[in-house]
Amino acid sequence: MSILKQPFKIALVQLAAGPDKAANLAHAKTKVLEAAKAGANVIVLPECFNSPYGTNYFPQYAESLTAPNSSPSFSTLSSIAKETSTYLIGGSIPEVDPNTQKLYNTSLVFSPMGELLATHRKIHLFDIDIPGKIQFKESEVLSPGDNMTIVETEYGKIGLGICYDIRFPELAMTAARKGCFAMIYPGAFNMTTGPLHWSLLARSRAVDNQIYVALCSPARDMNASYHAWGHSMVVDPNGEILQELEHSEGLVLANLSRERIEEVRKGIPVTMQRRFDVYKNVVD
Ligand SMILES: O=C(O)CCC(=O)C(=O)O
Numbered sequence: 001m002s003i004l005k006q007p008f009k010i011a012l013v014q015l016a017a018g019p020d021k022a023a024n025l026a027h028a029k030t031k032v033l034e035a036a037k038a039g040a041n042v043i044v045l046p047e048c049f050n051s052p053y054g055t056n057y058f059p060q061y062a063e064s065l066t067a068p069n070s071s072p073s074f075s076t077l078s079s080i081a082k083e084t085s086t087y088l089i090g091g092s093i094p095e096v097d098p099n100t101q102k103l104y105n106t107s108l109v110f111s112p113m114g115e116l117l118a119t120h121r122k123i124h125l126f127d128i129d130i131p132g133k134i135q136f137k138e139s140e141v142l143s144p145g146d147n148m149t150i151v152e153t154e155y156g157k158i159g160l161g162i163c164y165d166i167r168f169p170e171l172a173m174t175a176a177r178k179g180c181f182a183m184i185y186p187g188a189f190n191m192t193t194g195p196l197h198w199s200l201l202a203r204s205r206a207v208d209n210q211i212y213v214a215l216c217s218p219a220r221d222m223n224a225s226y227h228a229w230g231h232s233m234v235v236d237p238n239g240e241i242l243q244e245l246e247h248s249e250g251l252v253l254a255n256l257s258r259e260r261i262e263e264v265r266k267g268i269p270v271t272m273q274r275r276f277d278v279y280k281n282v283v284d
Pocket residue numbers: 047125126162163164165167187188189190193194197
């Protein structure tokens with residue numbers, strides 16, 4: 001049963017990021033402060049918000065998260081969450097594990113007190129090859145995470161994924177069955193798969209599980225090597241898009257309520273109608 005304990009406002013910050021990490025962090029801070037001023041209680045940043053997106057950039061921008069003081073992104077996110085008294089889903093950053101030298105695409109989540117609540121390493125790496133359109137192979141440099149992430153907040157449980165993770169319905173389904181009322185995905189789709197699948201996947205995960213789904217993208221920069229689709233959006237448990245941006249910087253603001261989840265589940269009670277006796281051996 002997905003429980004949303006009390007209504008709240010979510011903000012998605014669609015941000016432009018350039019090569020200067022310190023400038024990216026300062027810019028993120030300005031925009032998160034704006035979102036908090038607009039009344040947001042939970043604020044989400046995009047995938048790779050502190051660097052350009054690309055396999056060649058990951059090693060250069062990676063930070064070790066074992067000692068928070070040595071990670072400028074960790075300390076900035078923590079202090080912004082505290083300053084704004086909001087839950088901050090810190091998009092993602094390239095992470096290096098200093099023991100293994102392995103790199104990950106990692107999201108850090110902070111409480112309104114600035115405490116680290118969760119660390120999600122992208123589970124499904126973005127390896128695709130659509131001839132003539134786009135070729136990308138994150139696994140050339142990144143390692144995959146091995147854990148699902150569910151964040152406990154005062155509003156209830158939120159499931160977390162990063163970008164390509166949204167293509168795997170099992171992740172959202174499992175989170176919903178563990179009681180999450182929303183899935184949040186910082187993500188950076190592109191100009192090929194963005195128009196085809198971004199909104200379709202968000203609406204699918206929402207309607208499959210009758211939960212809220214939020215996708216937060218970087219703004220599009222046509223001078224960068226990777227052209228992000230943008231279109232950050234919040235989808236309600238009925239698959240309806242509550243708010244969507246175009247490709248420029250901006251803020252999505254949406255109110256999430258338990259009543260909406262209950263209304264949708266009452267009208268179309270699929271959560272009560274599943275036939276696990278028929279398809280219980282999903283993994284087989
Ligand atoms: O799934 C896609 O089409 C895009 C995924 C992506 O850009 C990513 O995982 O970073």
